[in-house]
Amino acid sequence: MITIDQLYIEFDNLSADDLNRWIGDLLLRPQSVNGTLVFQEIDVARLRLIMTLRDEFEITEPAFPTILSLLDQLYELRRQLRRFNAALEETVPQDIRSVLLQHLER
């Protein structure tokens, strides 16, 4: 668990206004447990990505929702493909998988 205070230590150029706005816009979605915000590692990594987009790539804030939603869709797809792949491995016999693979490599 990571608290807001720890975030400020980890990111020295993070302002409370920015953080609150990103949470308000649902770009960051920490959990709220009994009214206290609680961050997991994925939230910290996402915050780091948002700050990289802004500070190093000079992407302006109005573009964040578009970029992040495209990324979210991409990662959702990749998670689903990963699960699909796992399901194939578990349920489909090796010879059929080979045929499938050959077909895909064509």
Added chain:
Amino acid sequence: MADDPYKILGVAKTASADDIRKAYRKLAKQHHPDLNPGNKAAEEKFKAVSAANELLSDPAKRARFDAGEIDESGAEKAPPRGYRHYAESDAGSRYAYSNAGAGAGGFAGADFEDLFSNIFNNRGAGANRTGPARGADAHYILQADFLDAINGATKRLTLPDGQNLDVKIPPGTEDGQTLRLRGRGEPGRNEGPAGDALIDIAITPHPFFIRDGQTIRLELPITLPEAVLGGKITVPTPAGPVAMTVKPGTDTGTELRLKGRGVPAHGSQPAGDLYVKLRVQIGKPDAALEAFLRDWKPEHPNTPRAAMGVAP
């Protein structure tokens, strides 16, 4: 990493700091691993570009490199784990597009059946497509205090879409345990049942209680008079303070067992015990105590290190 950082960034040795920054930004944008998931070549390139930038963007390091004092890897350091690492794992479902709730609009999250319907329904004339389907399970992590997990508690989890989920943490819950709330996951399709909410419990360590299965351990400081003369002391337990008697002449390290005061009984598990390890605390220097000890002739002179072959 054994490549010339100037070549990696595509700048001349005489490039200004501004040129270097521009070159780095251009390449970093192109190869950032979070924007190129699964592309190993981009990841390697990004690492090289970052390392080169790390070296050349720091005037001191650049000067030392130019002077041949450090090599290309002199500035290399492991970058923090990227967002991709988490986004591609199951934890990433927190930011799933279909989870975005109100305000996302326009795009109905692609669930599995949408994505692969063509594969599975081409032959069956779409028969399955209209059948009821169970909703997906939703995964959450709930941070719980040590004592809440020991004694049981109800915690309110606010979901990204603003809904509240009251999670009943049963007594004796262990770190990493998963609770299942039936029907609180994603809604089903065509009157299919809703999925479940799966909640991983992450327990915050306690400042002085340590859990060991059903047993709880506690290190308890006592004063010198309490250790020498004995007496009644109050001991914190997970269920509240209890009184305990310290025998006269109790030493540091003495362990006392409070039966049934550990993790409370739950399921088929009987209540555990609380083990209290006493530690004598001498406290701040005290003139009277020092004067007394200087003149003190012990009734039974103590040679505690004699067994270790050293004296005094």
